[in-house]
Amino acid sequence: MTIEEQVKKIIVEQLNVTEEECVSEAKFIDDLGADSLDLVELIMAMEDHFELEISDDELANISKIQDVVDYIKARKAA
Amino acid sequence: MITDGKIALVTGGSRGIGRAIAVRLSEIGVFIFINYFQDTQAASETLRIIRDKGGDGEICQFDVSDFEAAQKAIKNIIDKKGRIDILINNAAISNSGIFVRTREKDWDTTIEINLKGVFNCCRAVTKSMMKQRRGRIINISSVVAEGGNSGQVCYSASKAGIIGLTKSLAKELGPRNICVNAVAPGFIDTDMTSSLSEEIRKKIIDQIPLSRSGTPGDVAGVVTFLVSRDADYITGQVIHVNGGVYM
Numbered sequence: 235m236t237i238e239e240q241v242k243k244i245i246v247e248q249l250n251v252t253e254e255e256c257v258s259e260a261k262f263i264d265d266l267g268a269d270s271l272d273l274v275e276l277i278m279a280m281e282d283h284f285e286l287e288i289s290d291d292e293l294a295n296i297s298k299i300q301d302v303v304d305y306i307k308a309r310k311a312a
Numbered sequence: 313m314i315t316d317g318k319i320a321l322v323t324g325g326s327r328g329i330g331r332a333i334a335v336r337l338s339e340i341g342v343f344i345f346i347n348y349f350q351d352t353q354a355a356s357e358t359l360r361i362i363r364d365k366g367g368d369g370e371i372c373q374f375d376v377s378d379f380e381a382a383q384k385a386i387k388n389i390i391d392k393k394g395r396i397d398i399l400i401n402n403a404a405i406s407n408s409g410i411f412v413r414t415r416e417k418d419w420d421t422t423i424e425i426n427l428k429g430v431f432n433c434c435r436a437v438t439k440s441m442m443k444q445r446r447g448r449i450i451n452i453s454s455v456v457a458e459g460g461n462s463g464q465v466c467y468s469a470s471k472a473g474i475i476g477l478t479k480s481l482a483k484e485l486g487p488r489n490i491c492v493n494a495v496a497p498g499f500i501d502t503d504m505t506s507s508l509s510e511e512i513r514k515k516i517i518d519q520i521p522l523s524r525s526g527t528p529g530d531v532a533g534v535v536t537f538l539v540s541r542d543a544d545y546i547t548g549q550v551i552h553v554n555g556g557v558y559m
Contacts, residue, residue, distance in 0.1 A: 271487060275442060 238303050244283055245299065248276045258300040315540065316341035319393045323347040323376050323433060324403030326354035328502030329452065332528030333400055334358050336536045338367030342398065345372040345389055376403045376429030386436035395444060398539050399437045401430040402452040406504045411465045419466045426470035430477060447490035448539045451478050453550060455498040459558040475550055482548030491547040493538050498554025500526040521556030
């Protein structure tokens with residue numbers, strides 16, 4: 235599975251949304267109905283799955299699915 | 313029983329109220345991690361009582377005021393048991409003395425153990441409880457948090473801090489079905505109160521409508537209720553167990 239596919243799979247599980255809703259530009263709070271607690275849980279699930287830590291500062295830059303994908307790709311490449 | 317197989321951590325479980333809570337919870341089928349700081353013998357004695365009554369648990373040494381130590385110890389519990397269902401923040405010190413003579417260190421130590429200790433342990437269990445969509449946190453406050461008491465400025469401040477923490481955490485974690493409550497004991501017979509003179513004891517008891525000091529069991533009974541299914545709809549509350557001395 236590509237990183238994008240893995241990210242979307244986690245989002246589907248965590249936020250109880252459909253794969254179709256998980257377009258790259260979908261915003262977690264505005265489009266996928268997440269609240270701040272959902273977002274934190276989602277990030278924790280990403281941290282567990284990809285074995286990395288996302289700081290609160292970096293979290294501030296994450297609002298849509300593509301942001302997470304880009305972030306994880308960058309971290310994995312580093 | 314519905315609580316069978318649940319996993320609890322009781323901080324300060326070696327003596328007094330903590331021991332009574334640990335024993336009572338074990339009687340309803342909960343596996344108890346008995347946290348203690350120094351007194352291994354007393355913690356082992358709590359475990360022995362639990363086992364004598366047919367329950368089970370483990371002793372678990374760490375300093376609640378040490379953030380890293382608390383995270384590590386609680387992670388070990390979760391790794392070992394796969395979960396943690398109940399956290400009882402009971403560990404505390406009492407630091408009595410006339411305010412004008414209070415040292416900075418008295419304040420720091422009291423806040424670090426009594427208040428930061430609660431933060432440290434809550435912080436370590438919440439992720440796991442959020443994932444489970446269920447959890448119970450009971451913080452042991454004190455009657456002096458709301459009623460005040462001369463000679464207990466540091467102690468009452470730390471115990472009042474616990475109430476604010478309890479309410480905010482209850483609001484934040486409510487959507488994840490985690491109930492956070494505080495229990496505020498009054499004058500309870502423990503090592504903490506045993507140093508008082510007979511004269512002072514009598515003076516205190518004269519103020520209590522139920523005309524007696526409380527027992528650790530009086531507090532443990534309320535805690536046991538709060539972790540049960542009967543208390544599923546109670547969160548963010550301060551339950552006073554004080555014989556009516558403060559209403």
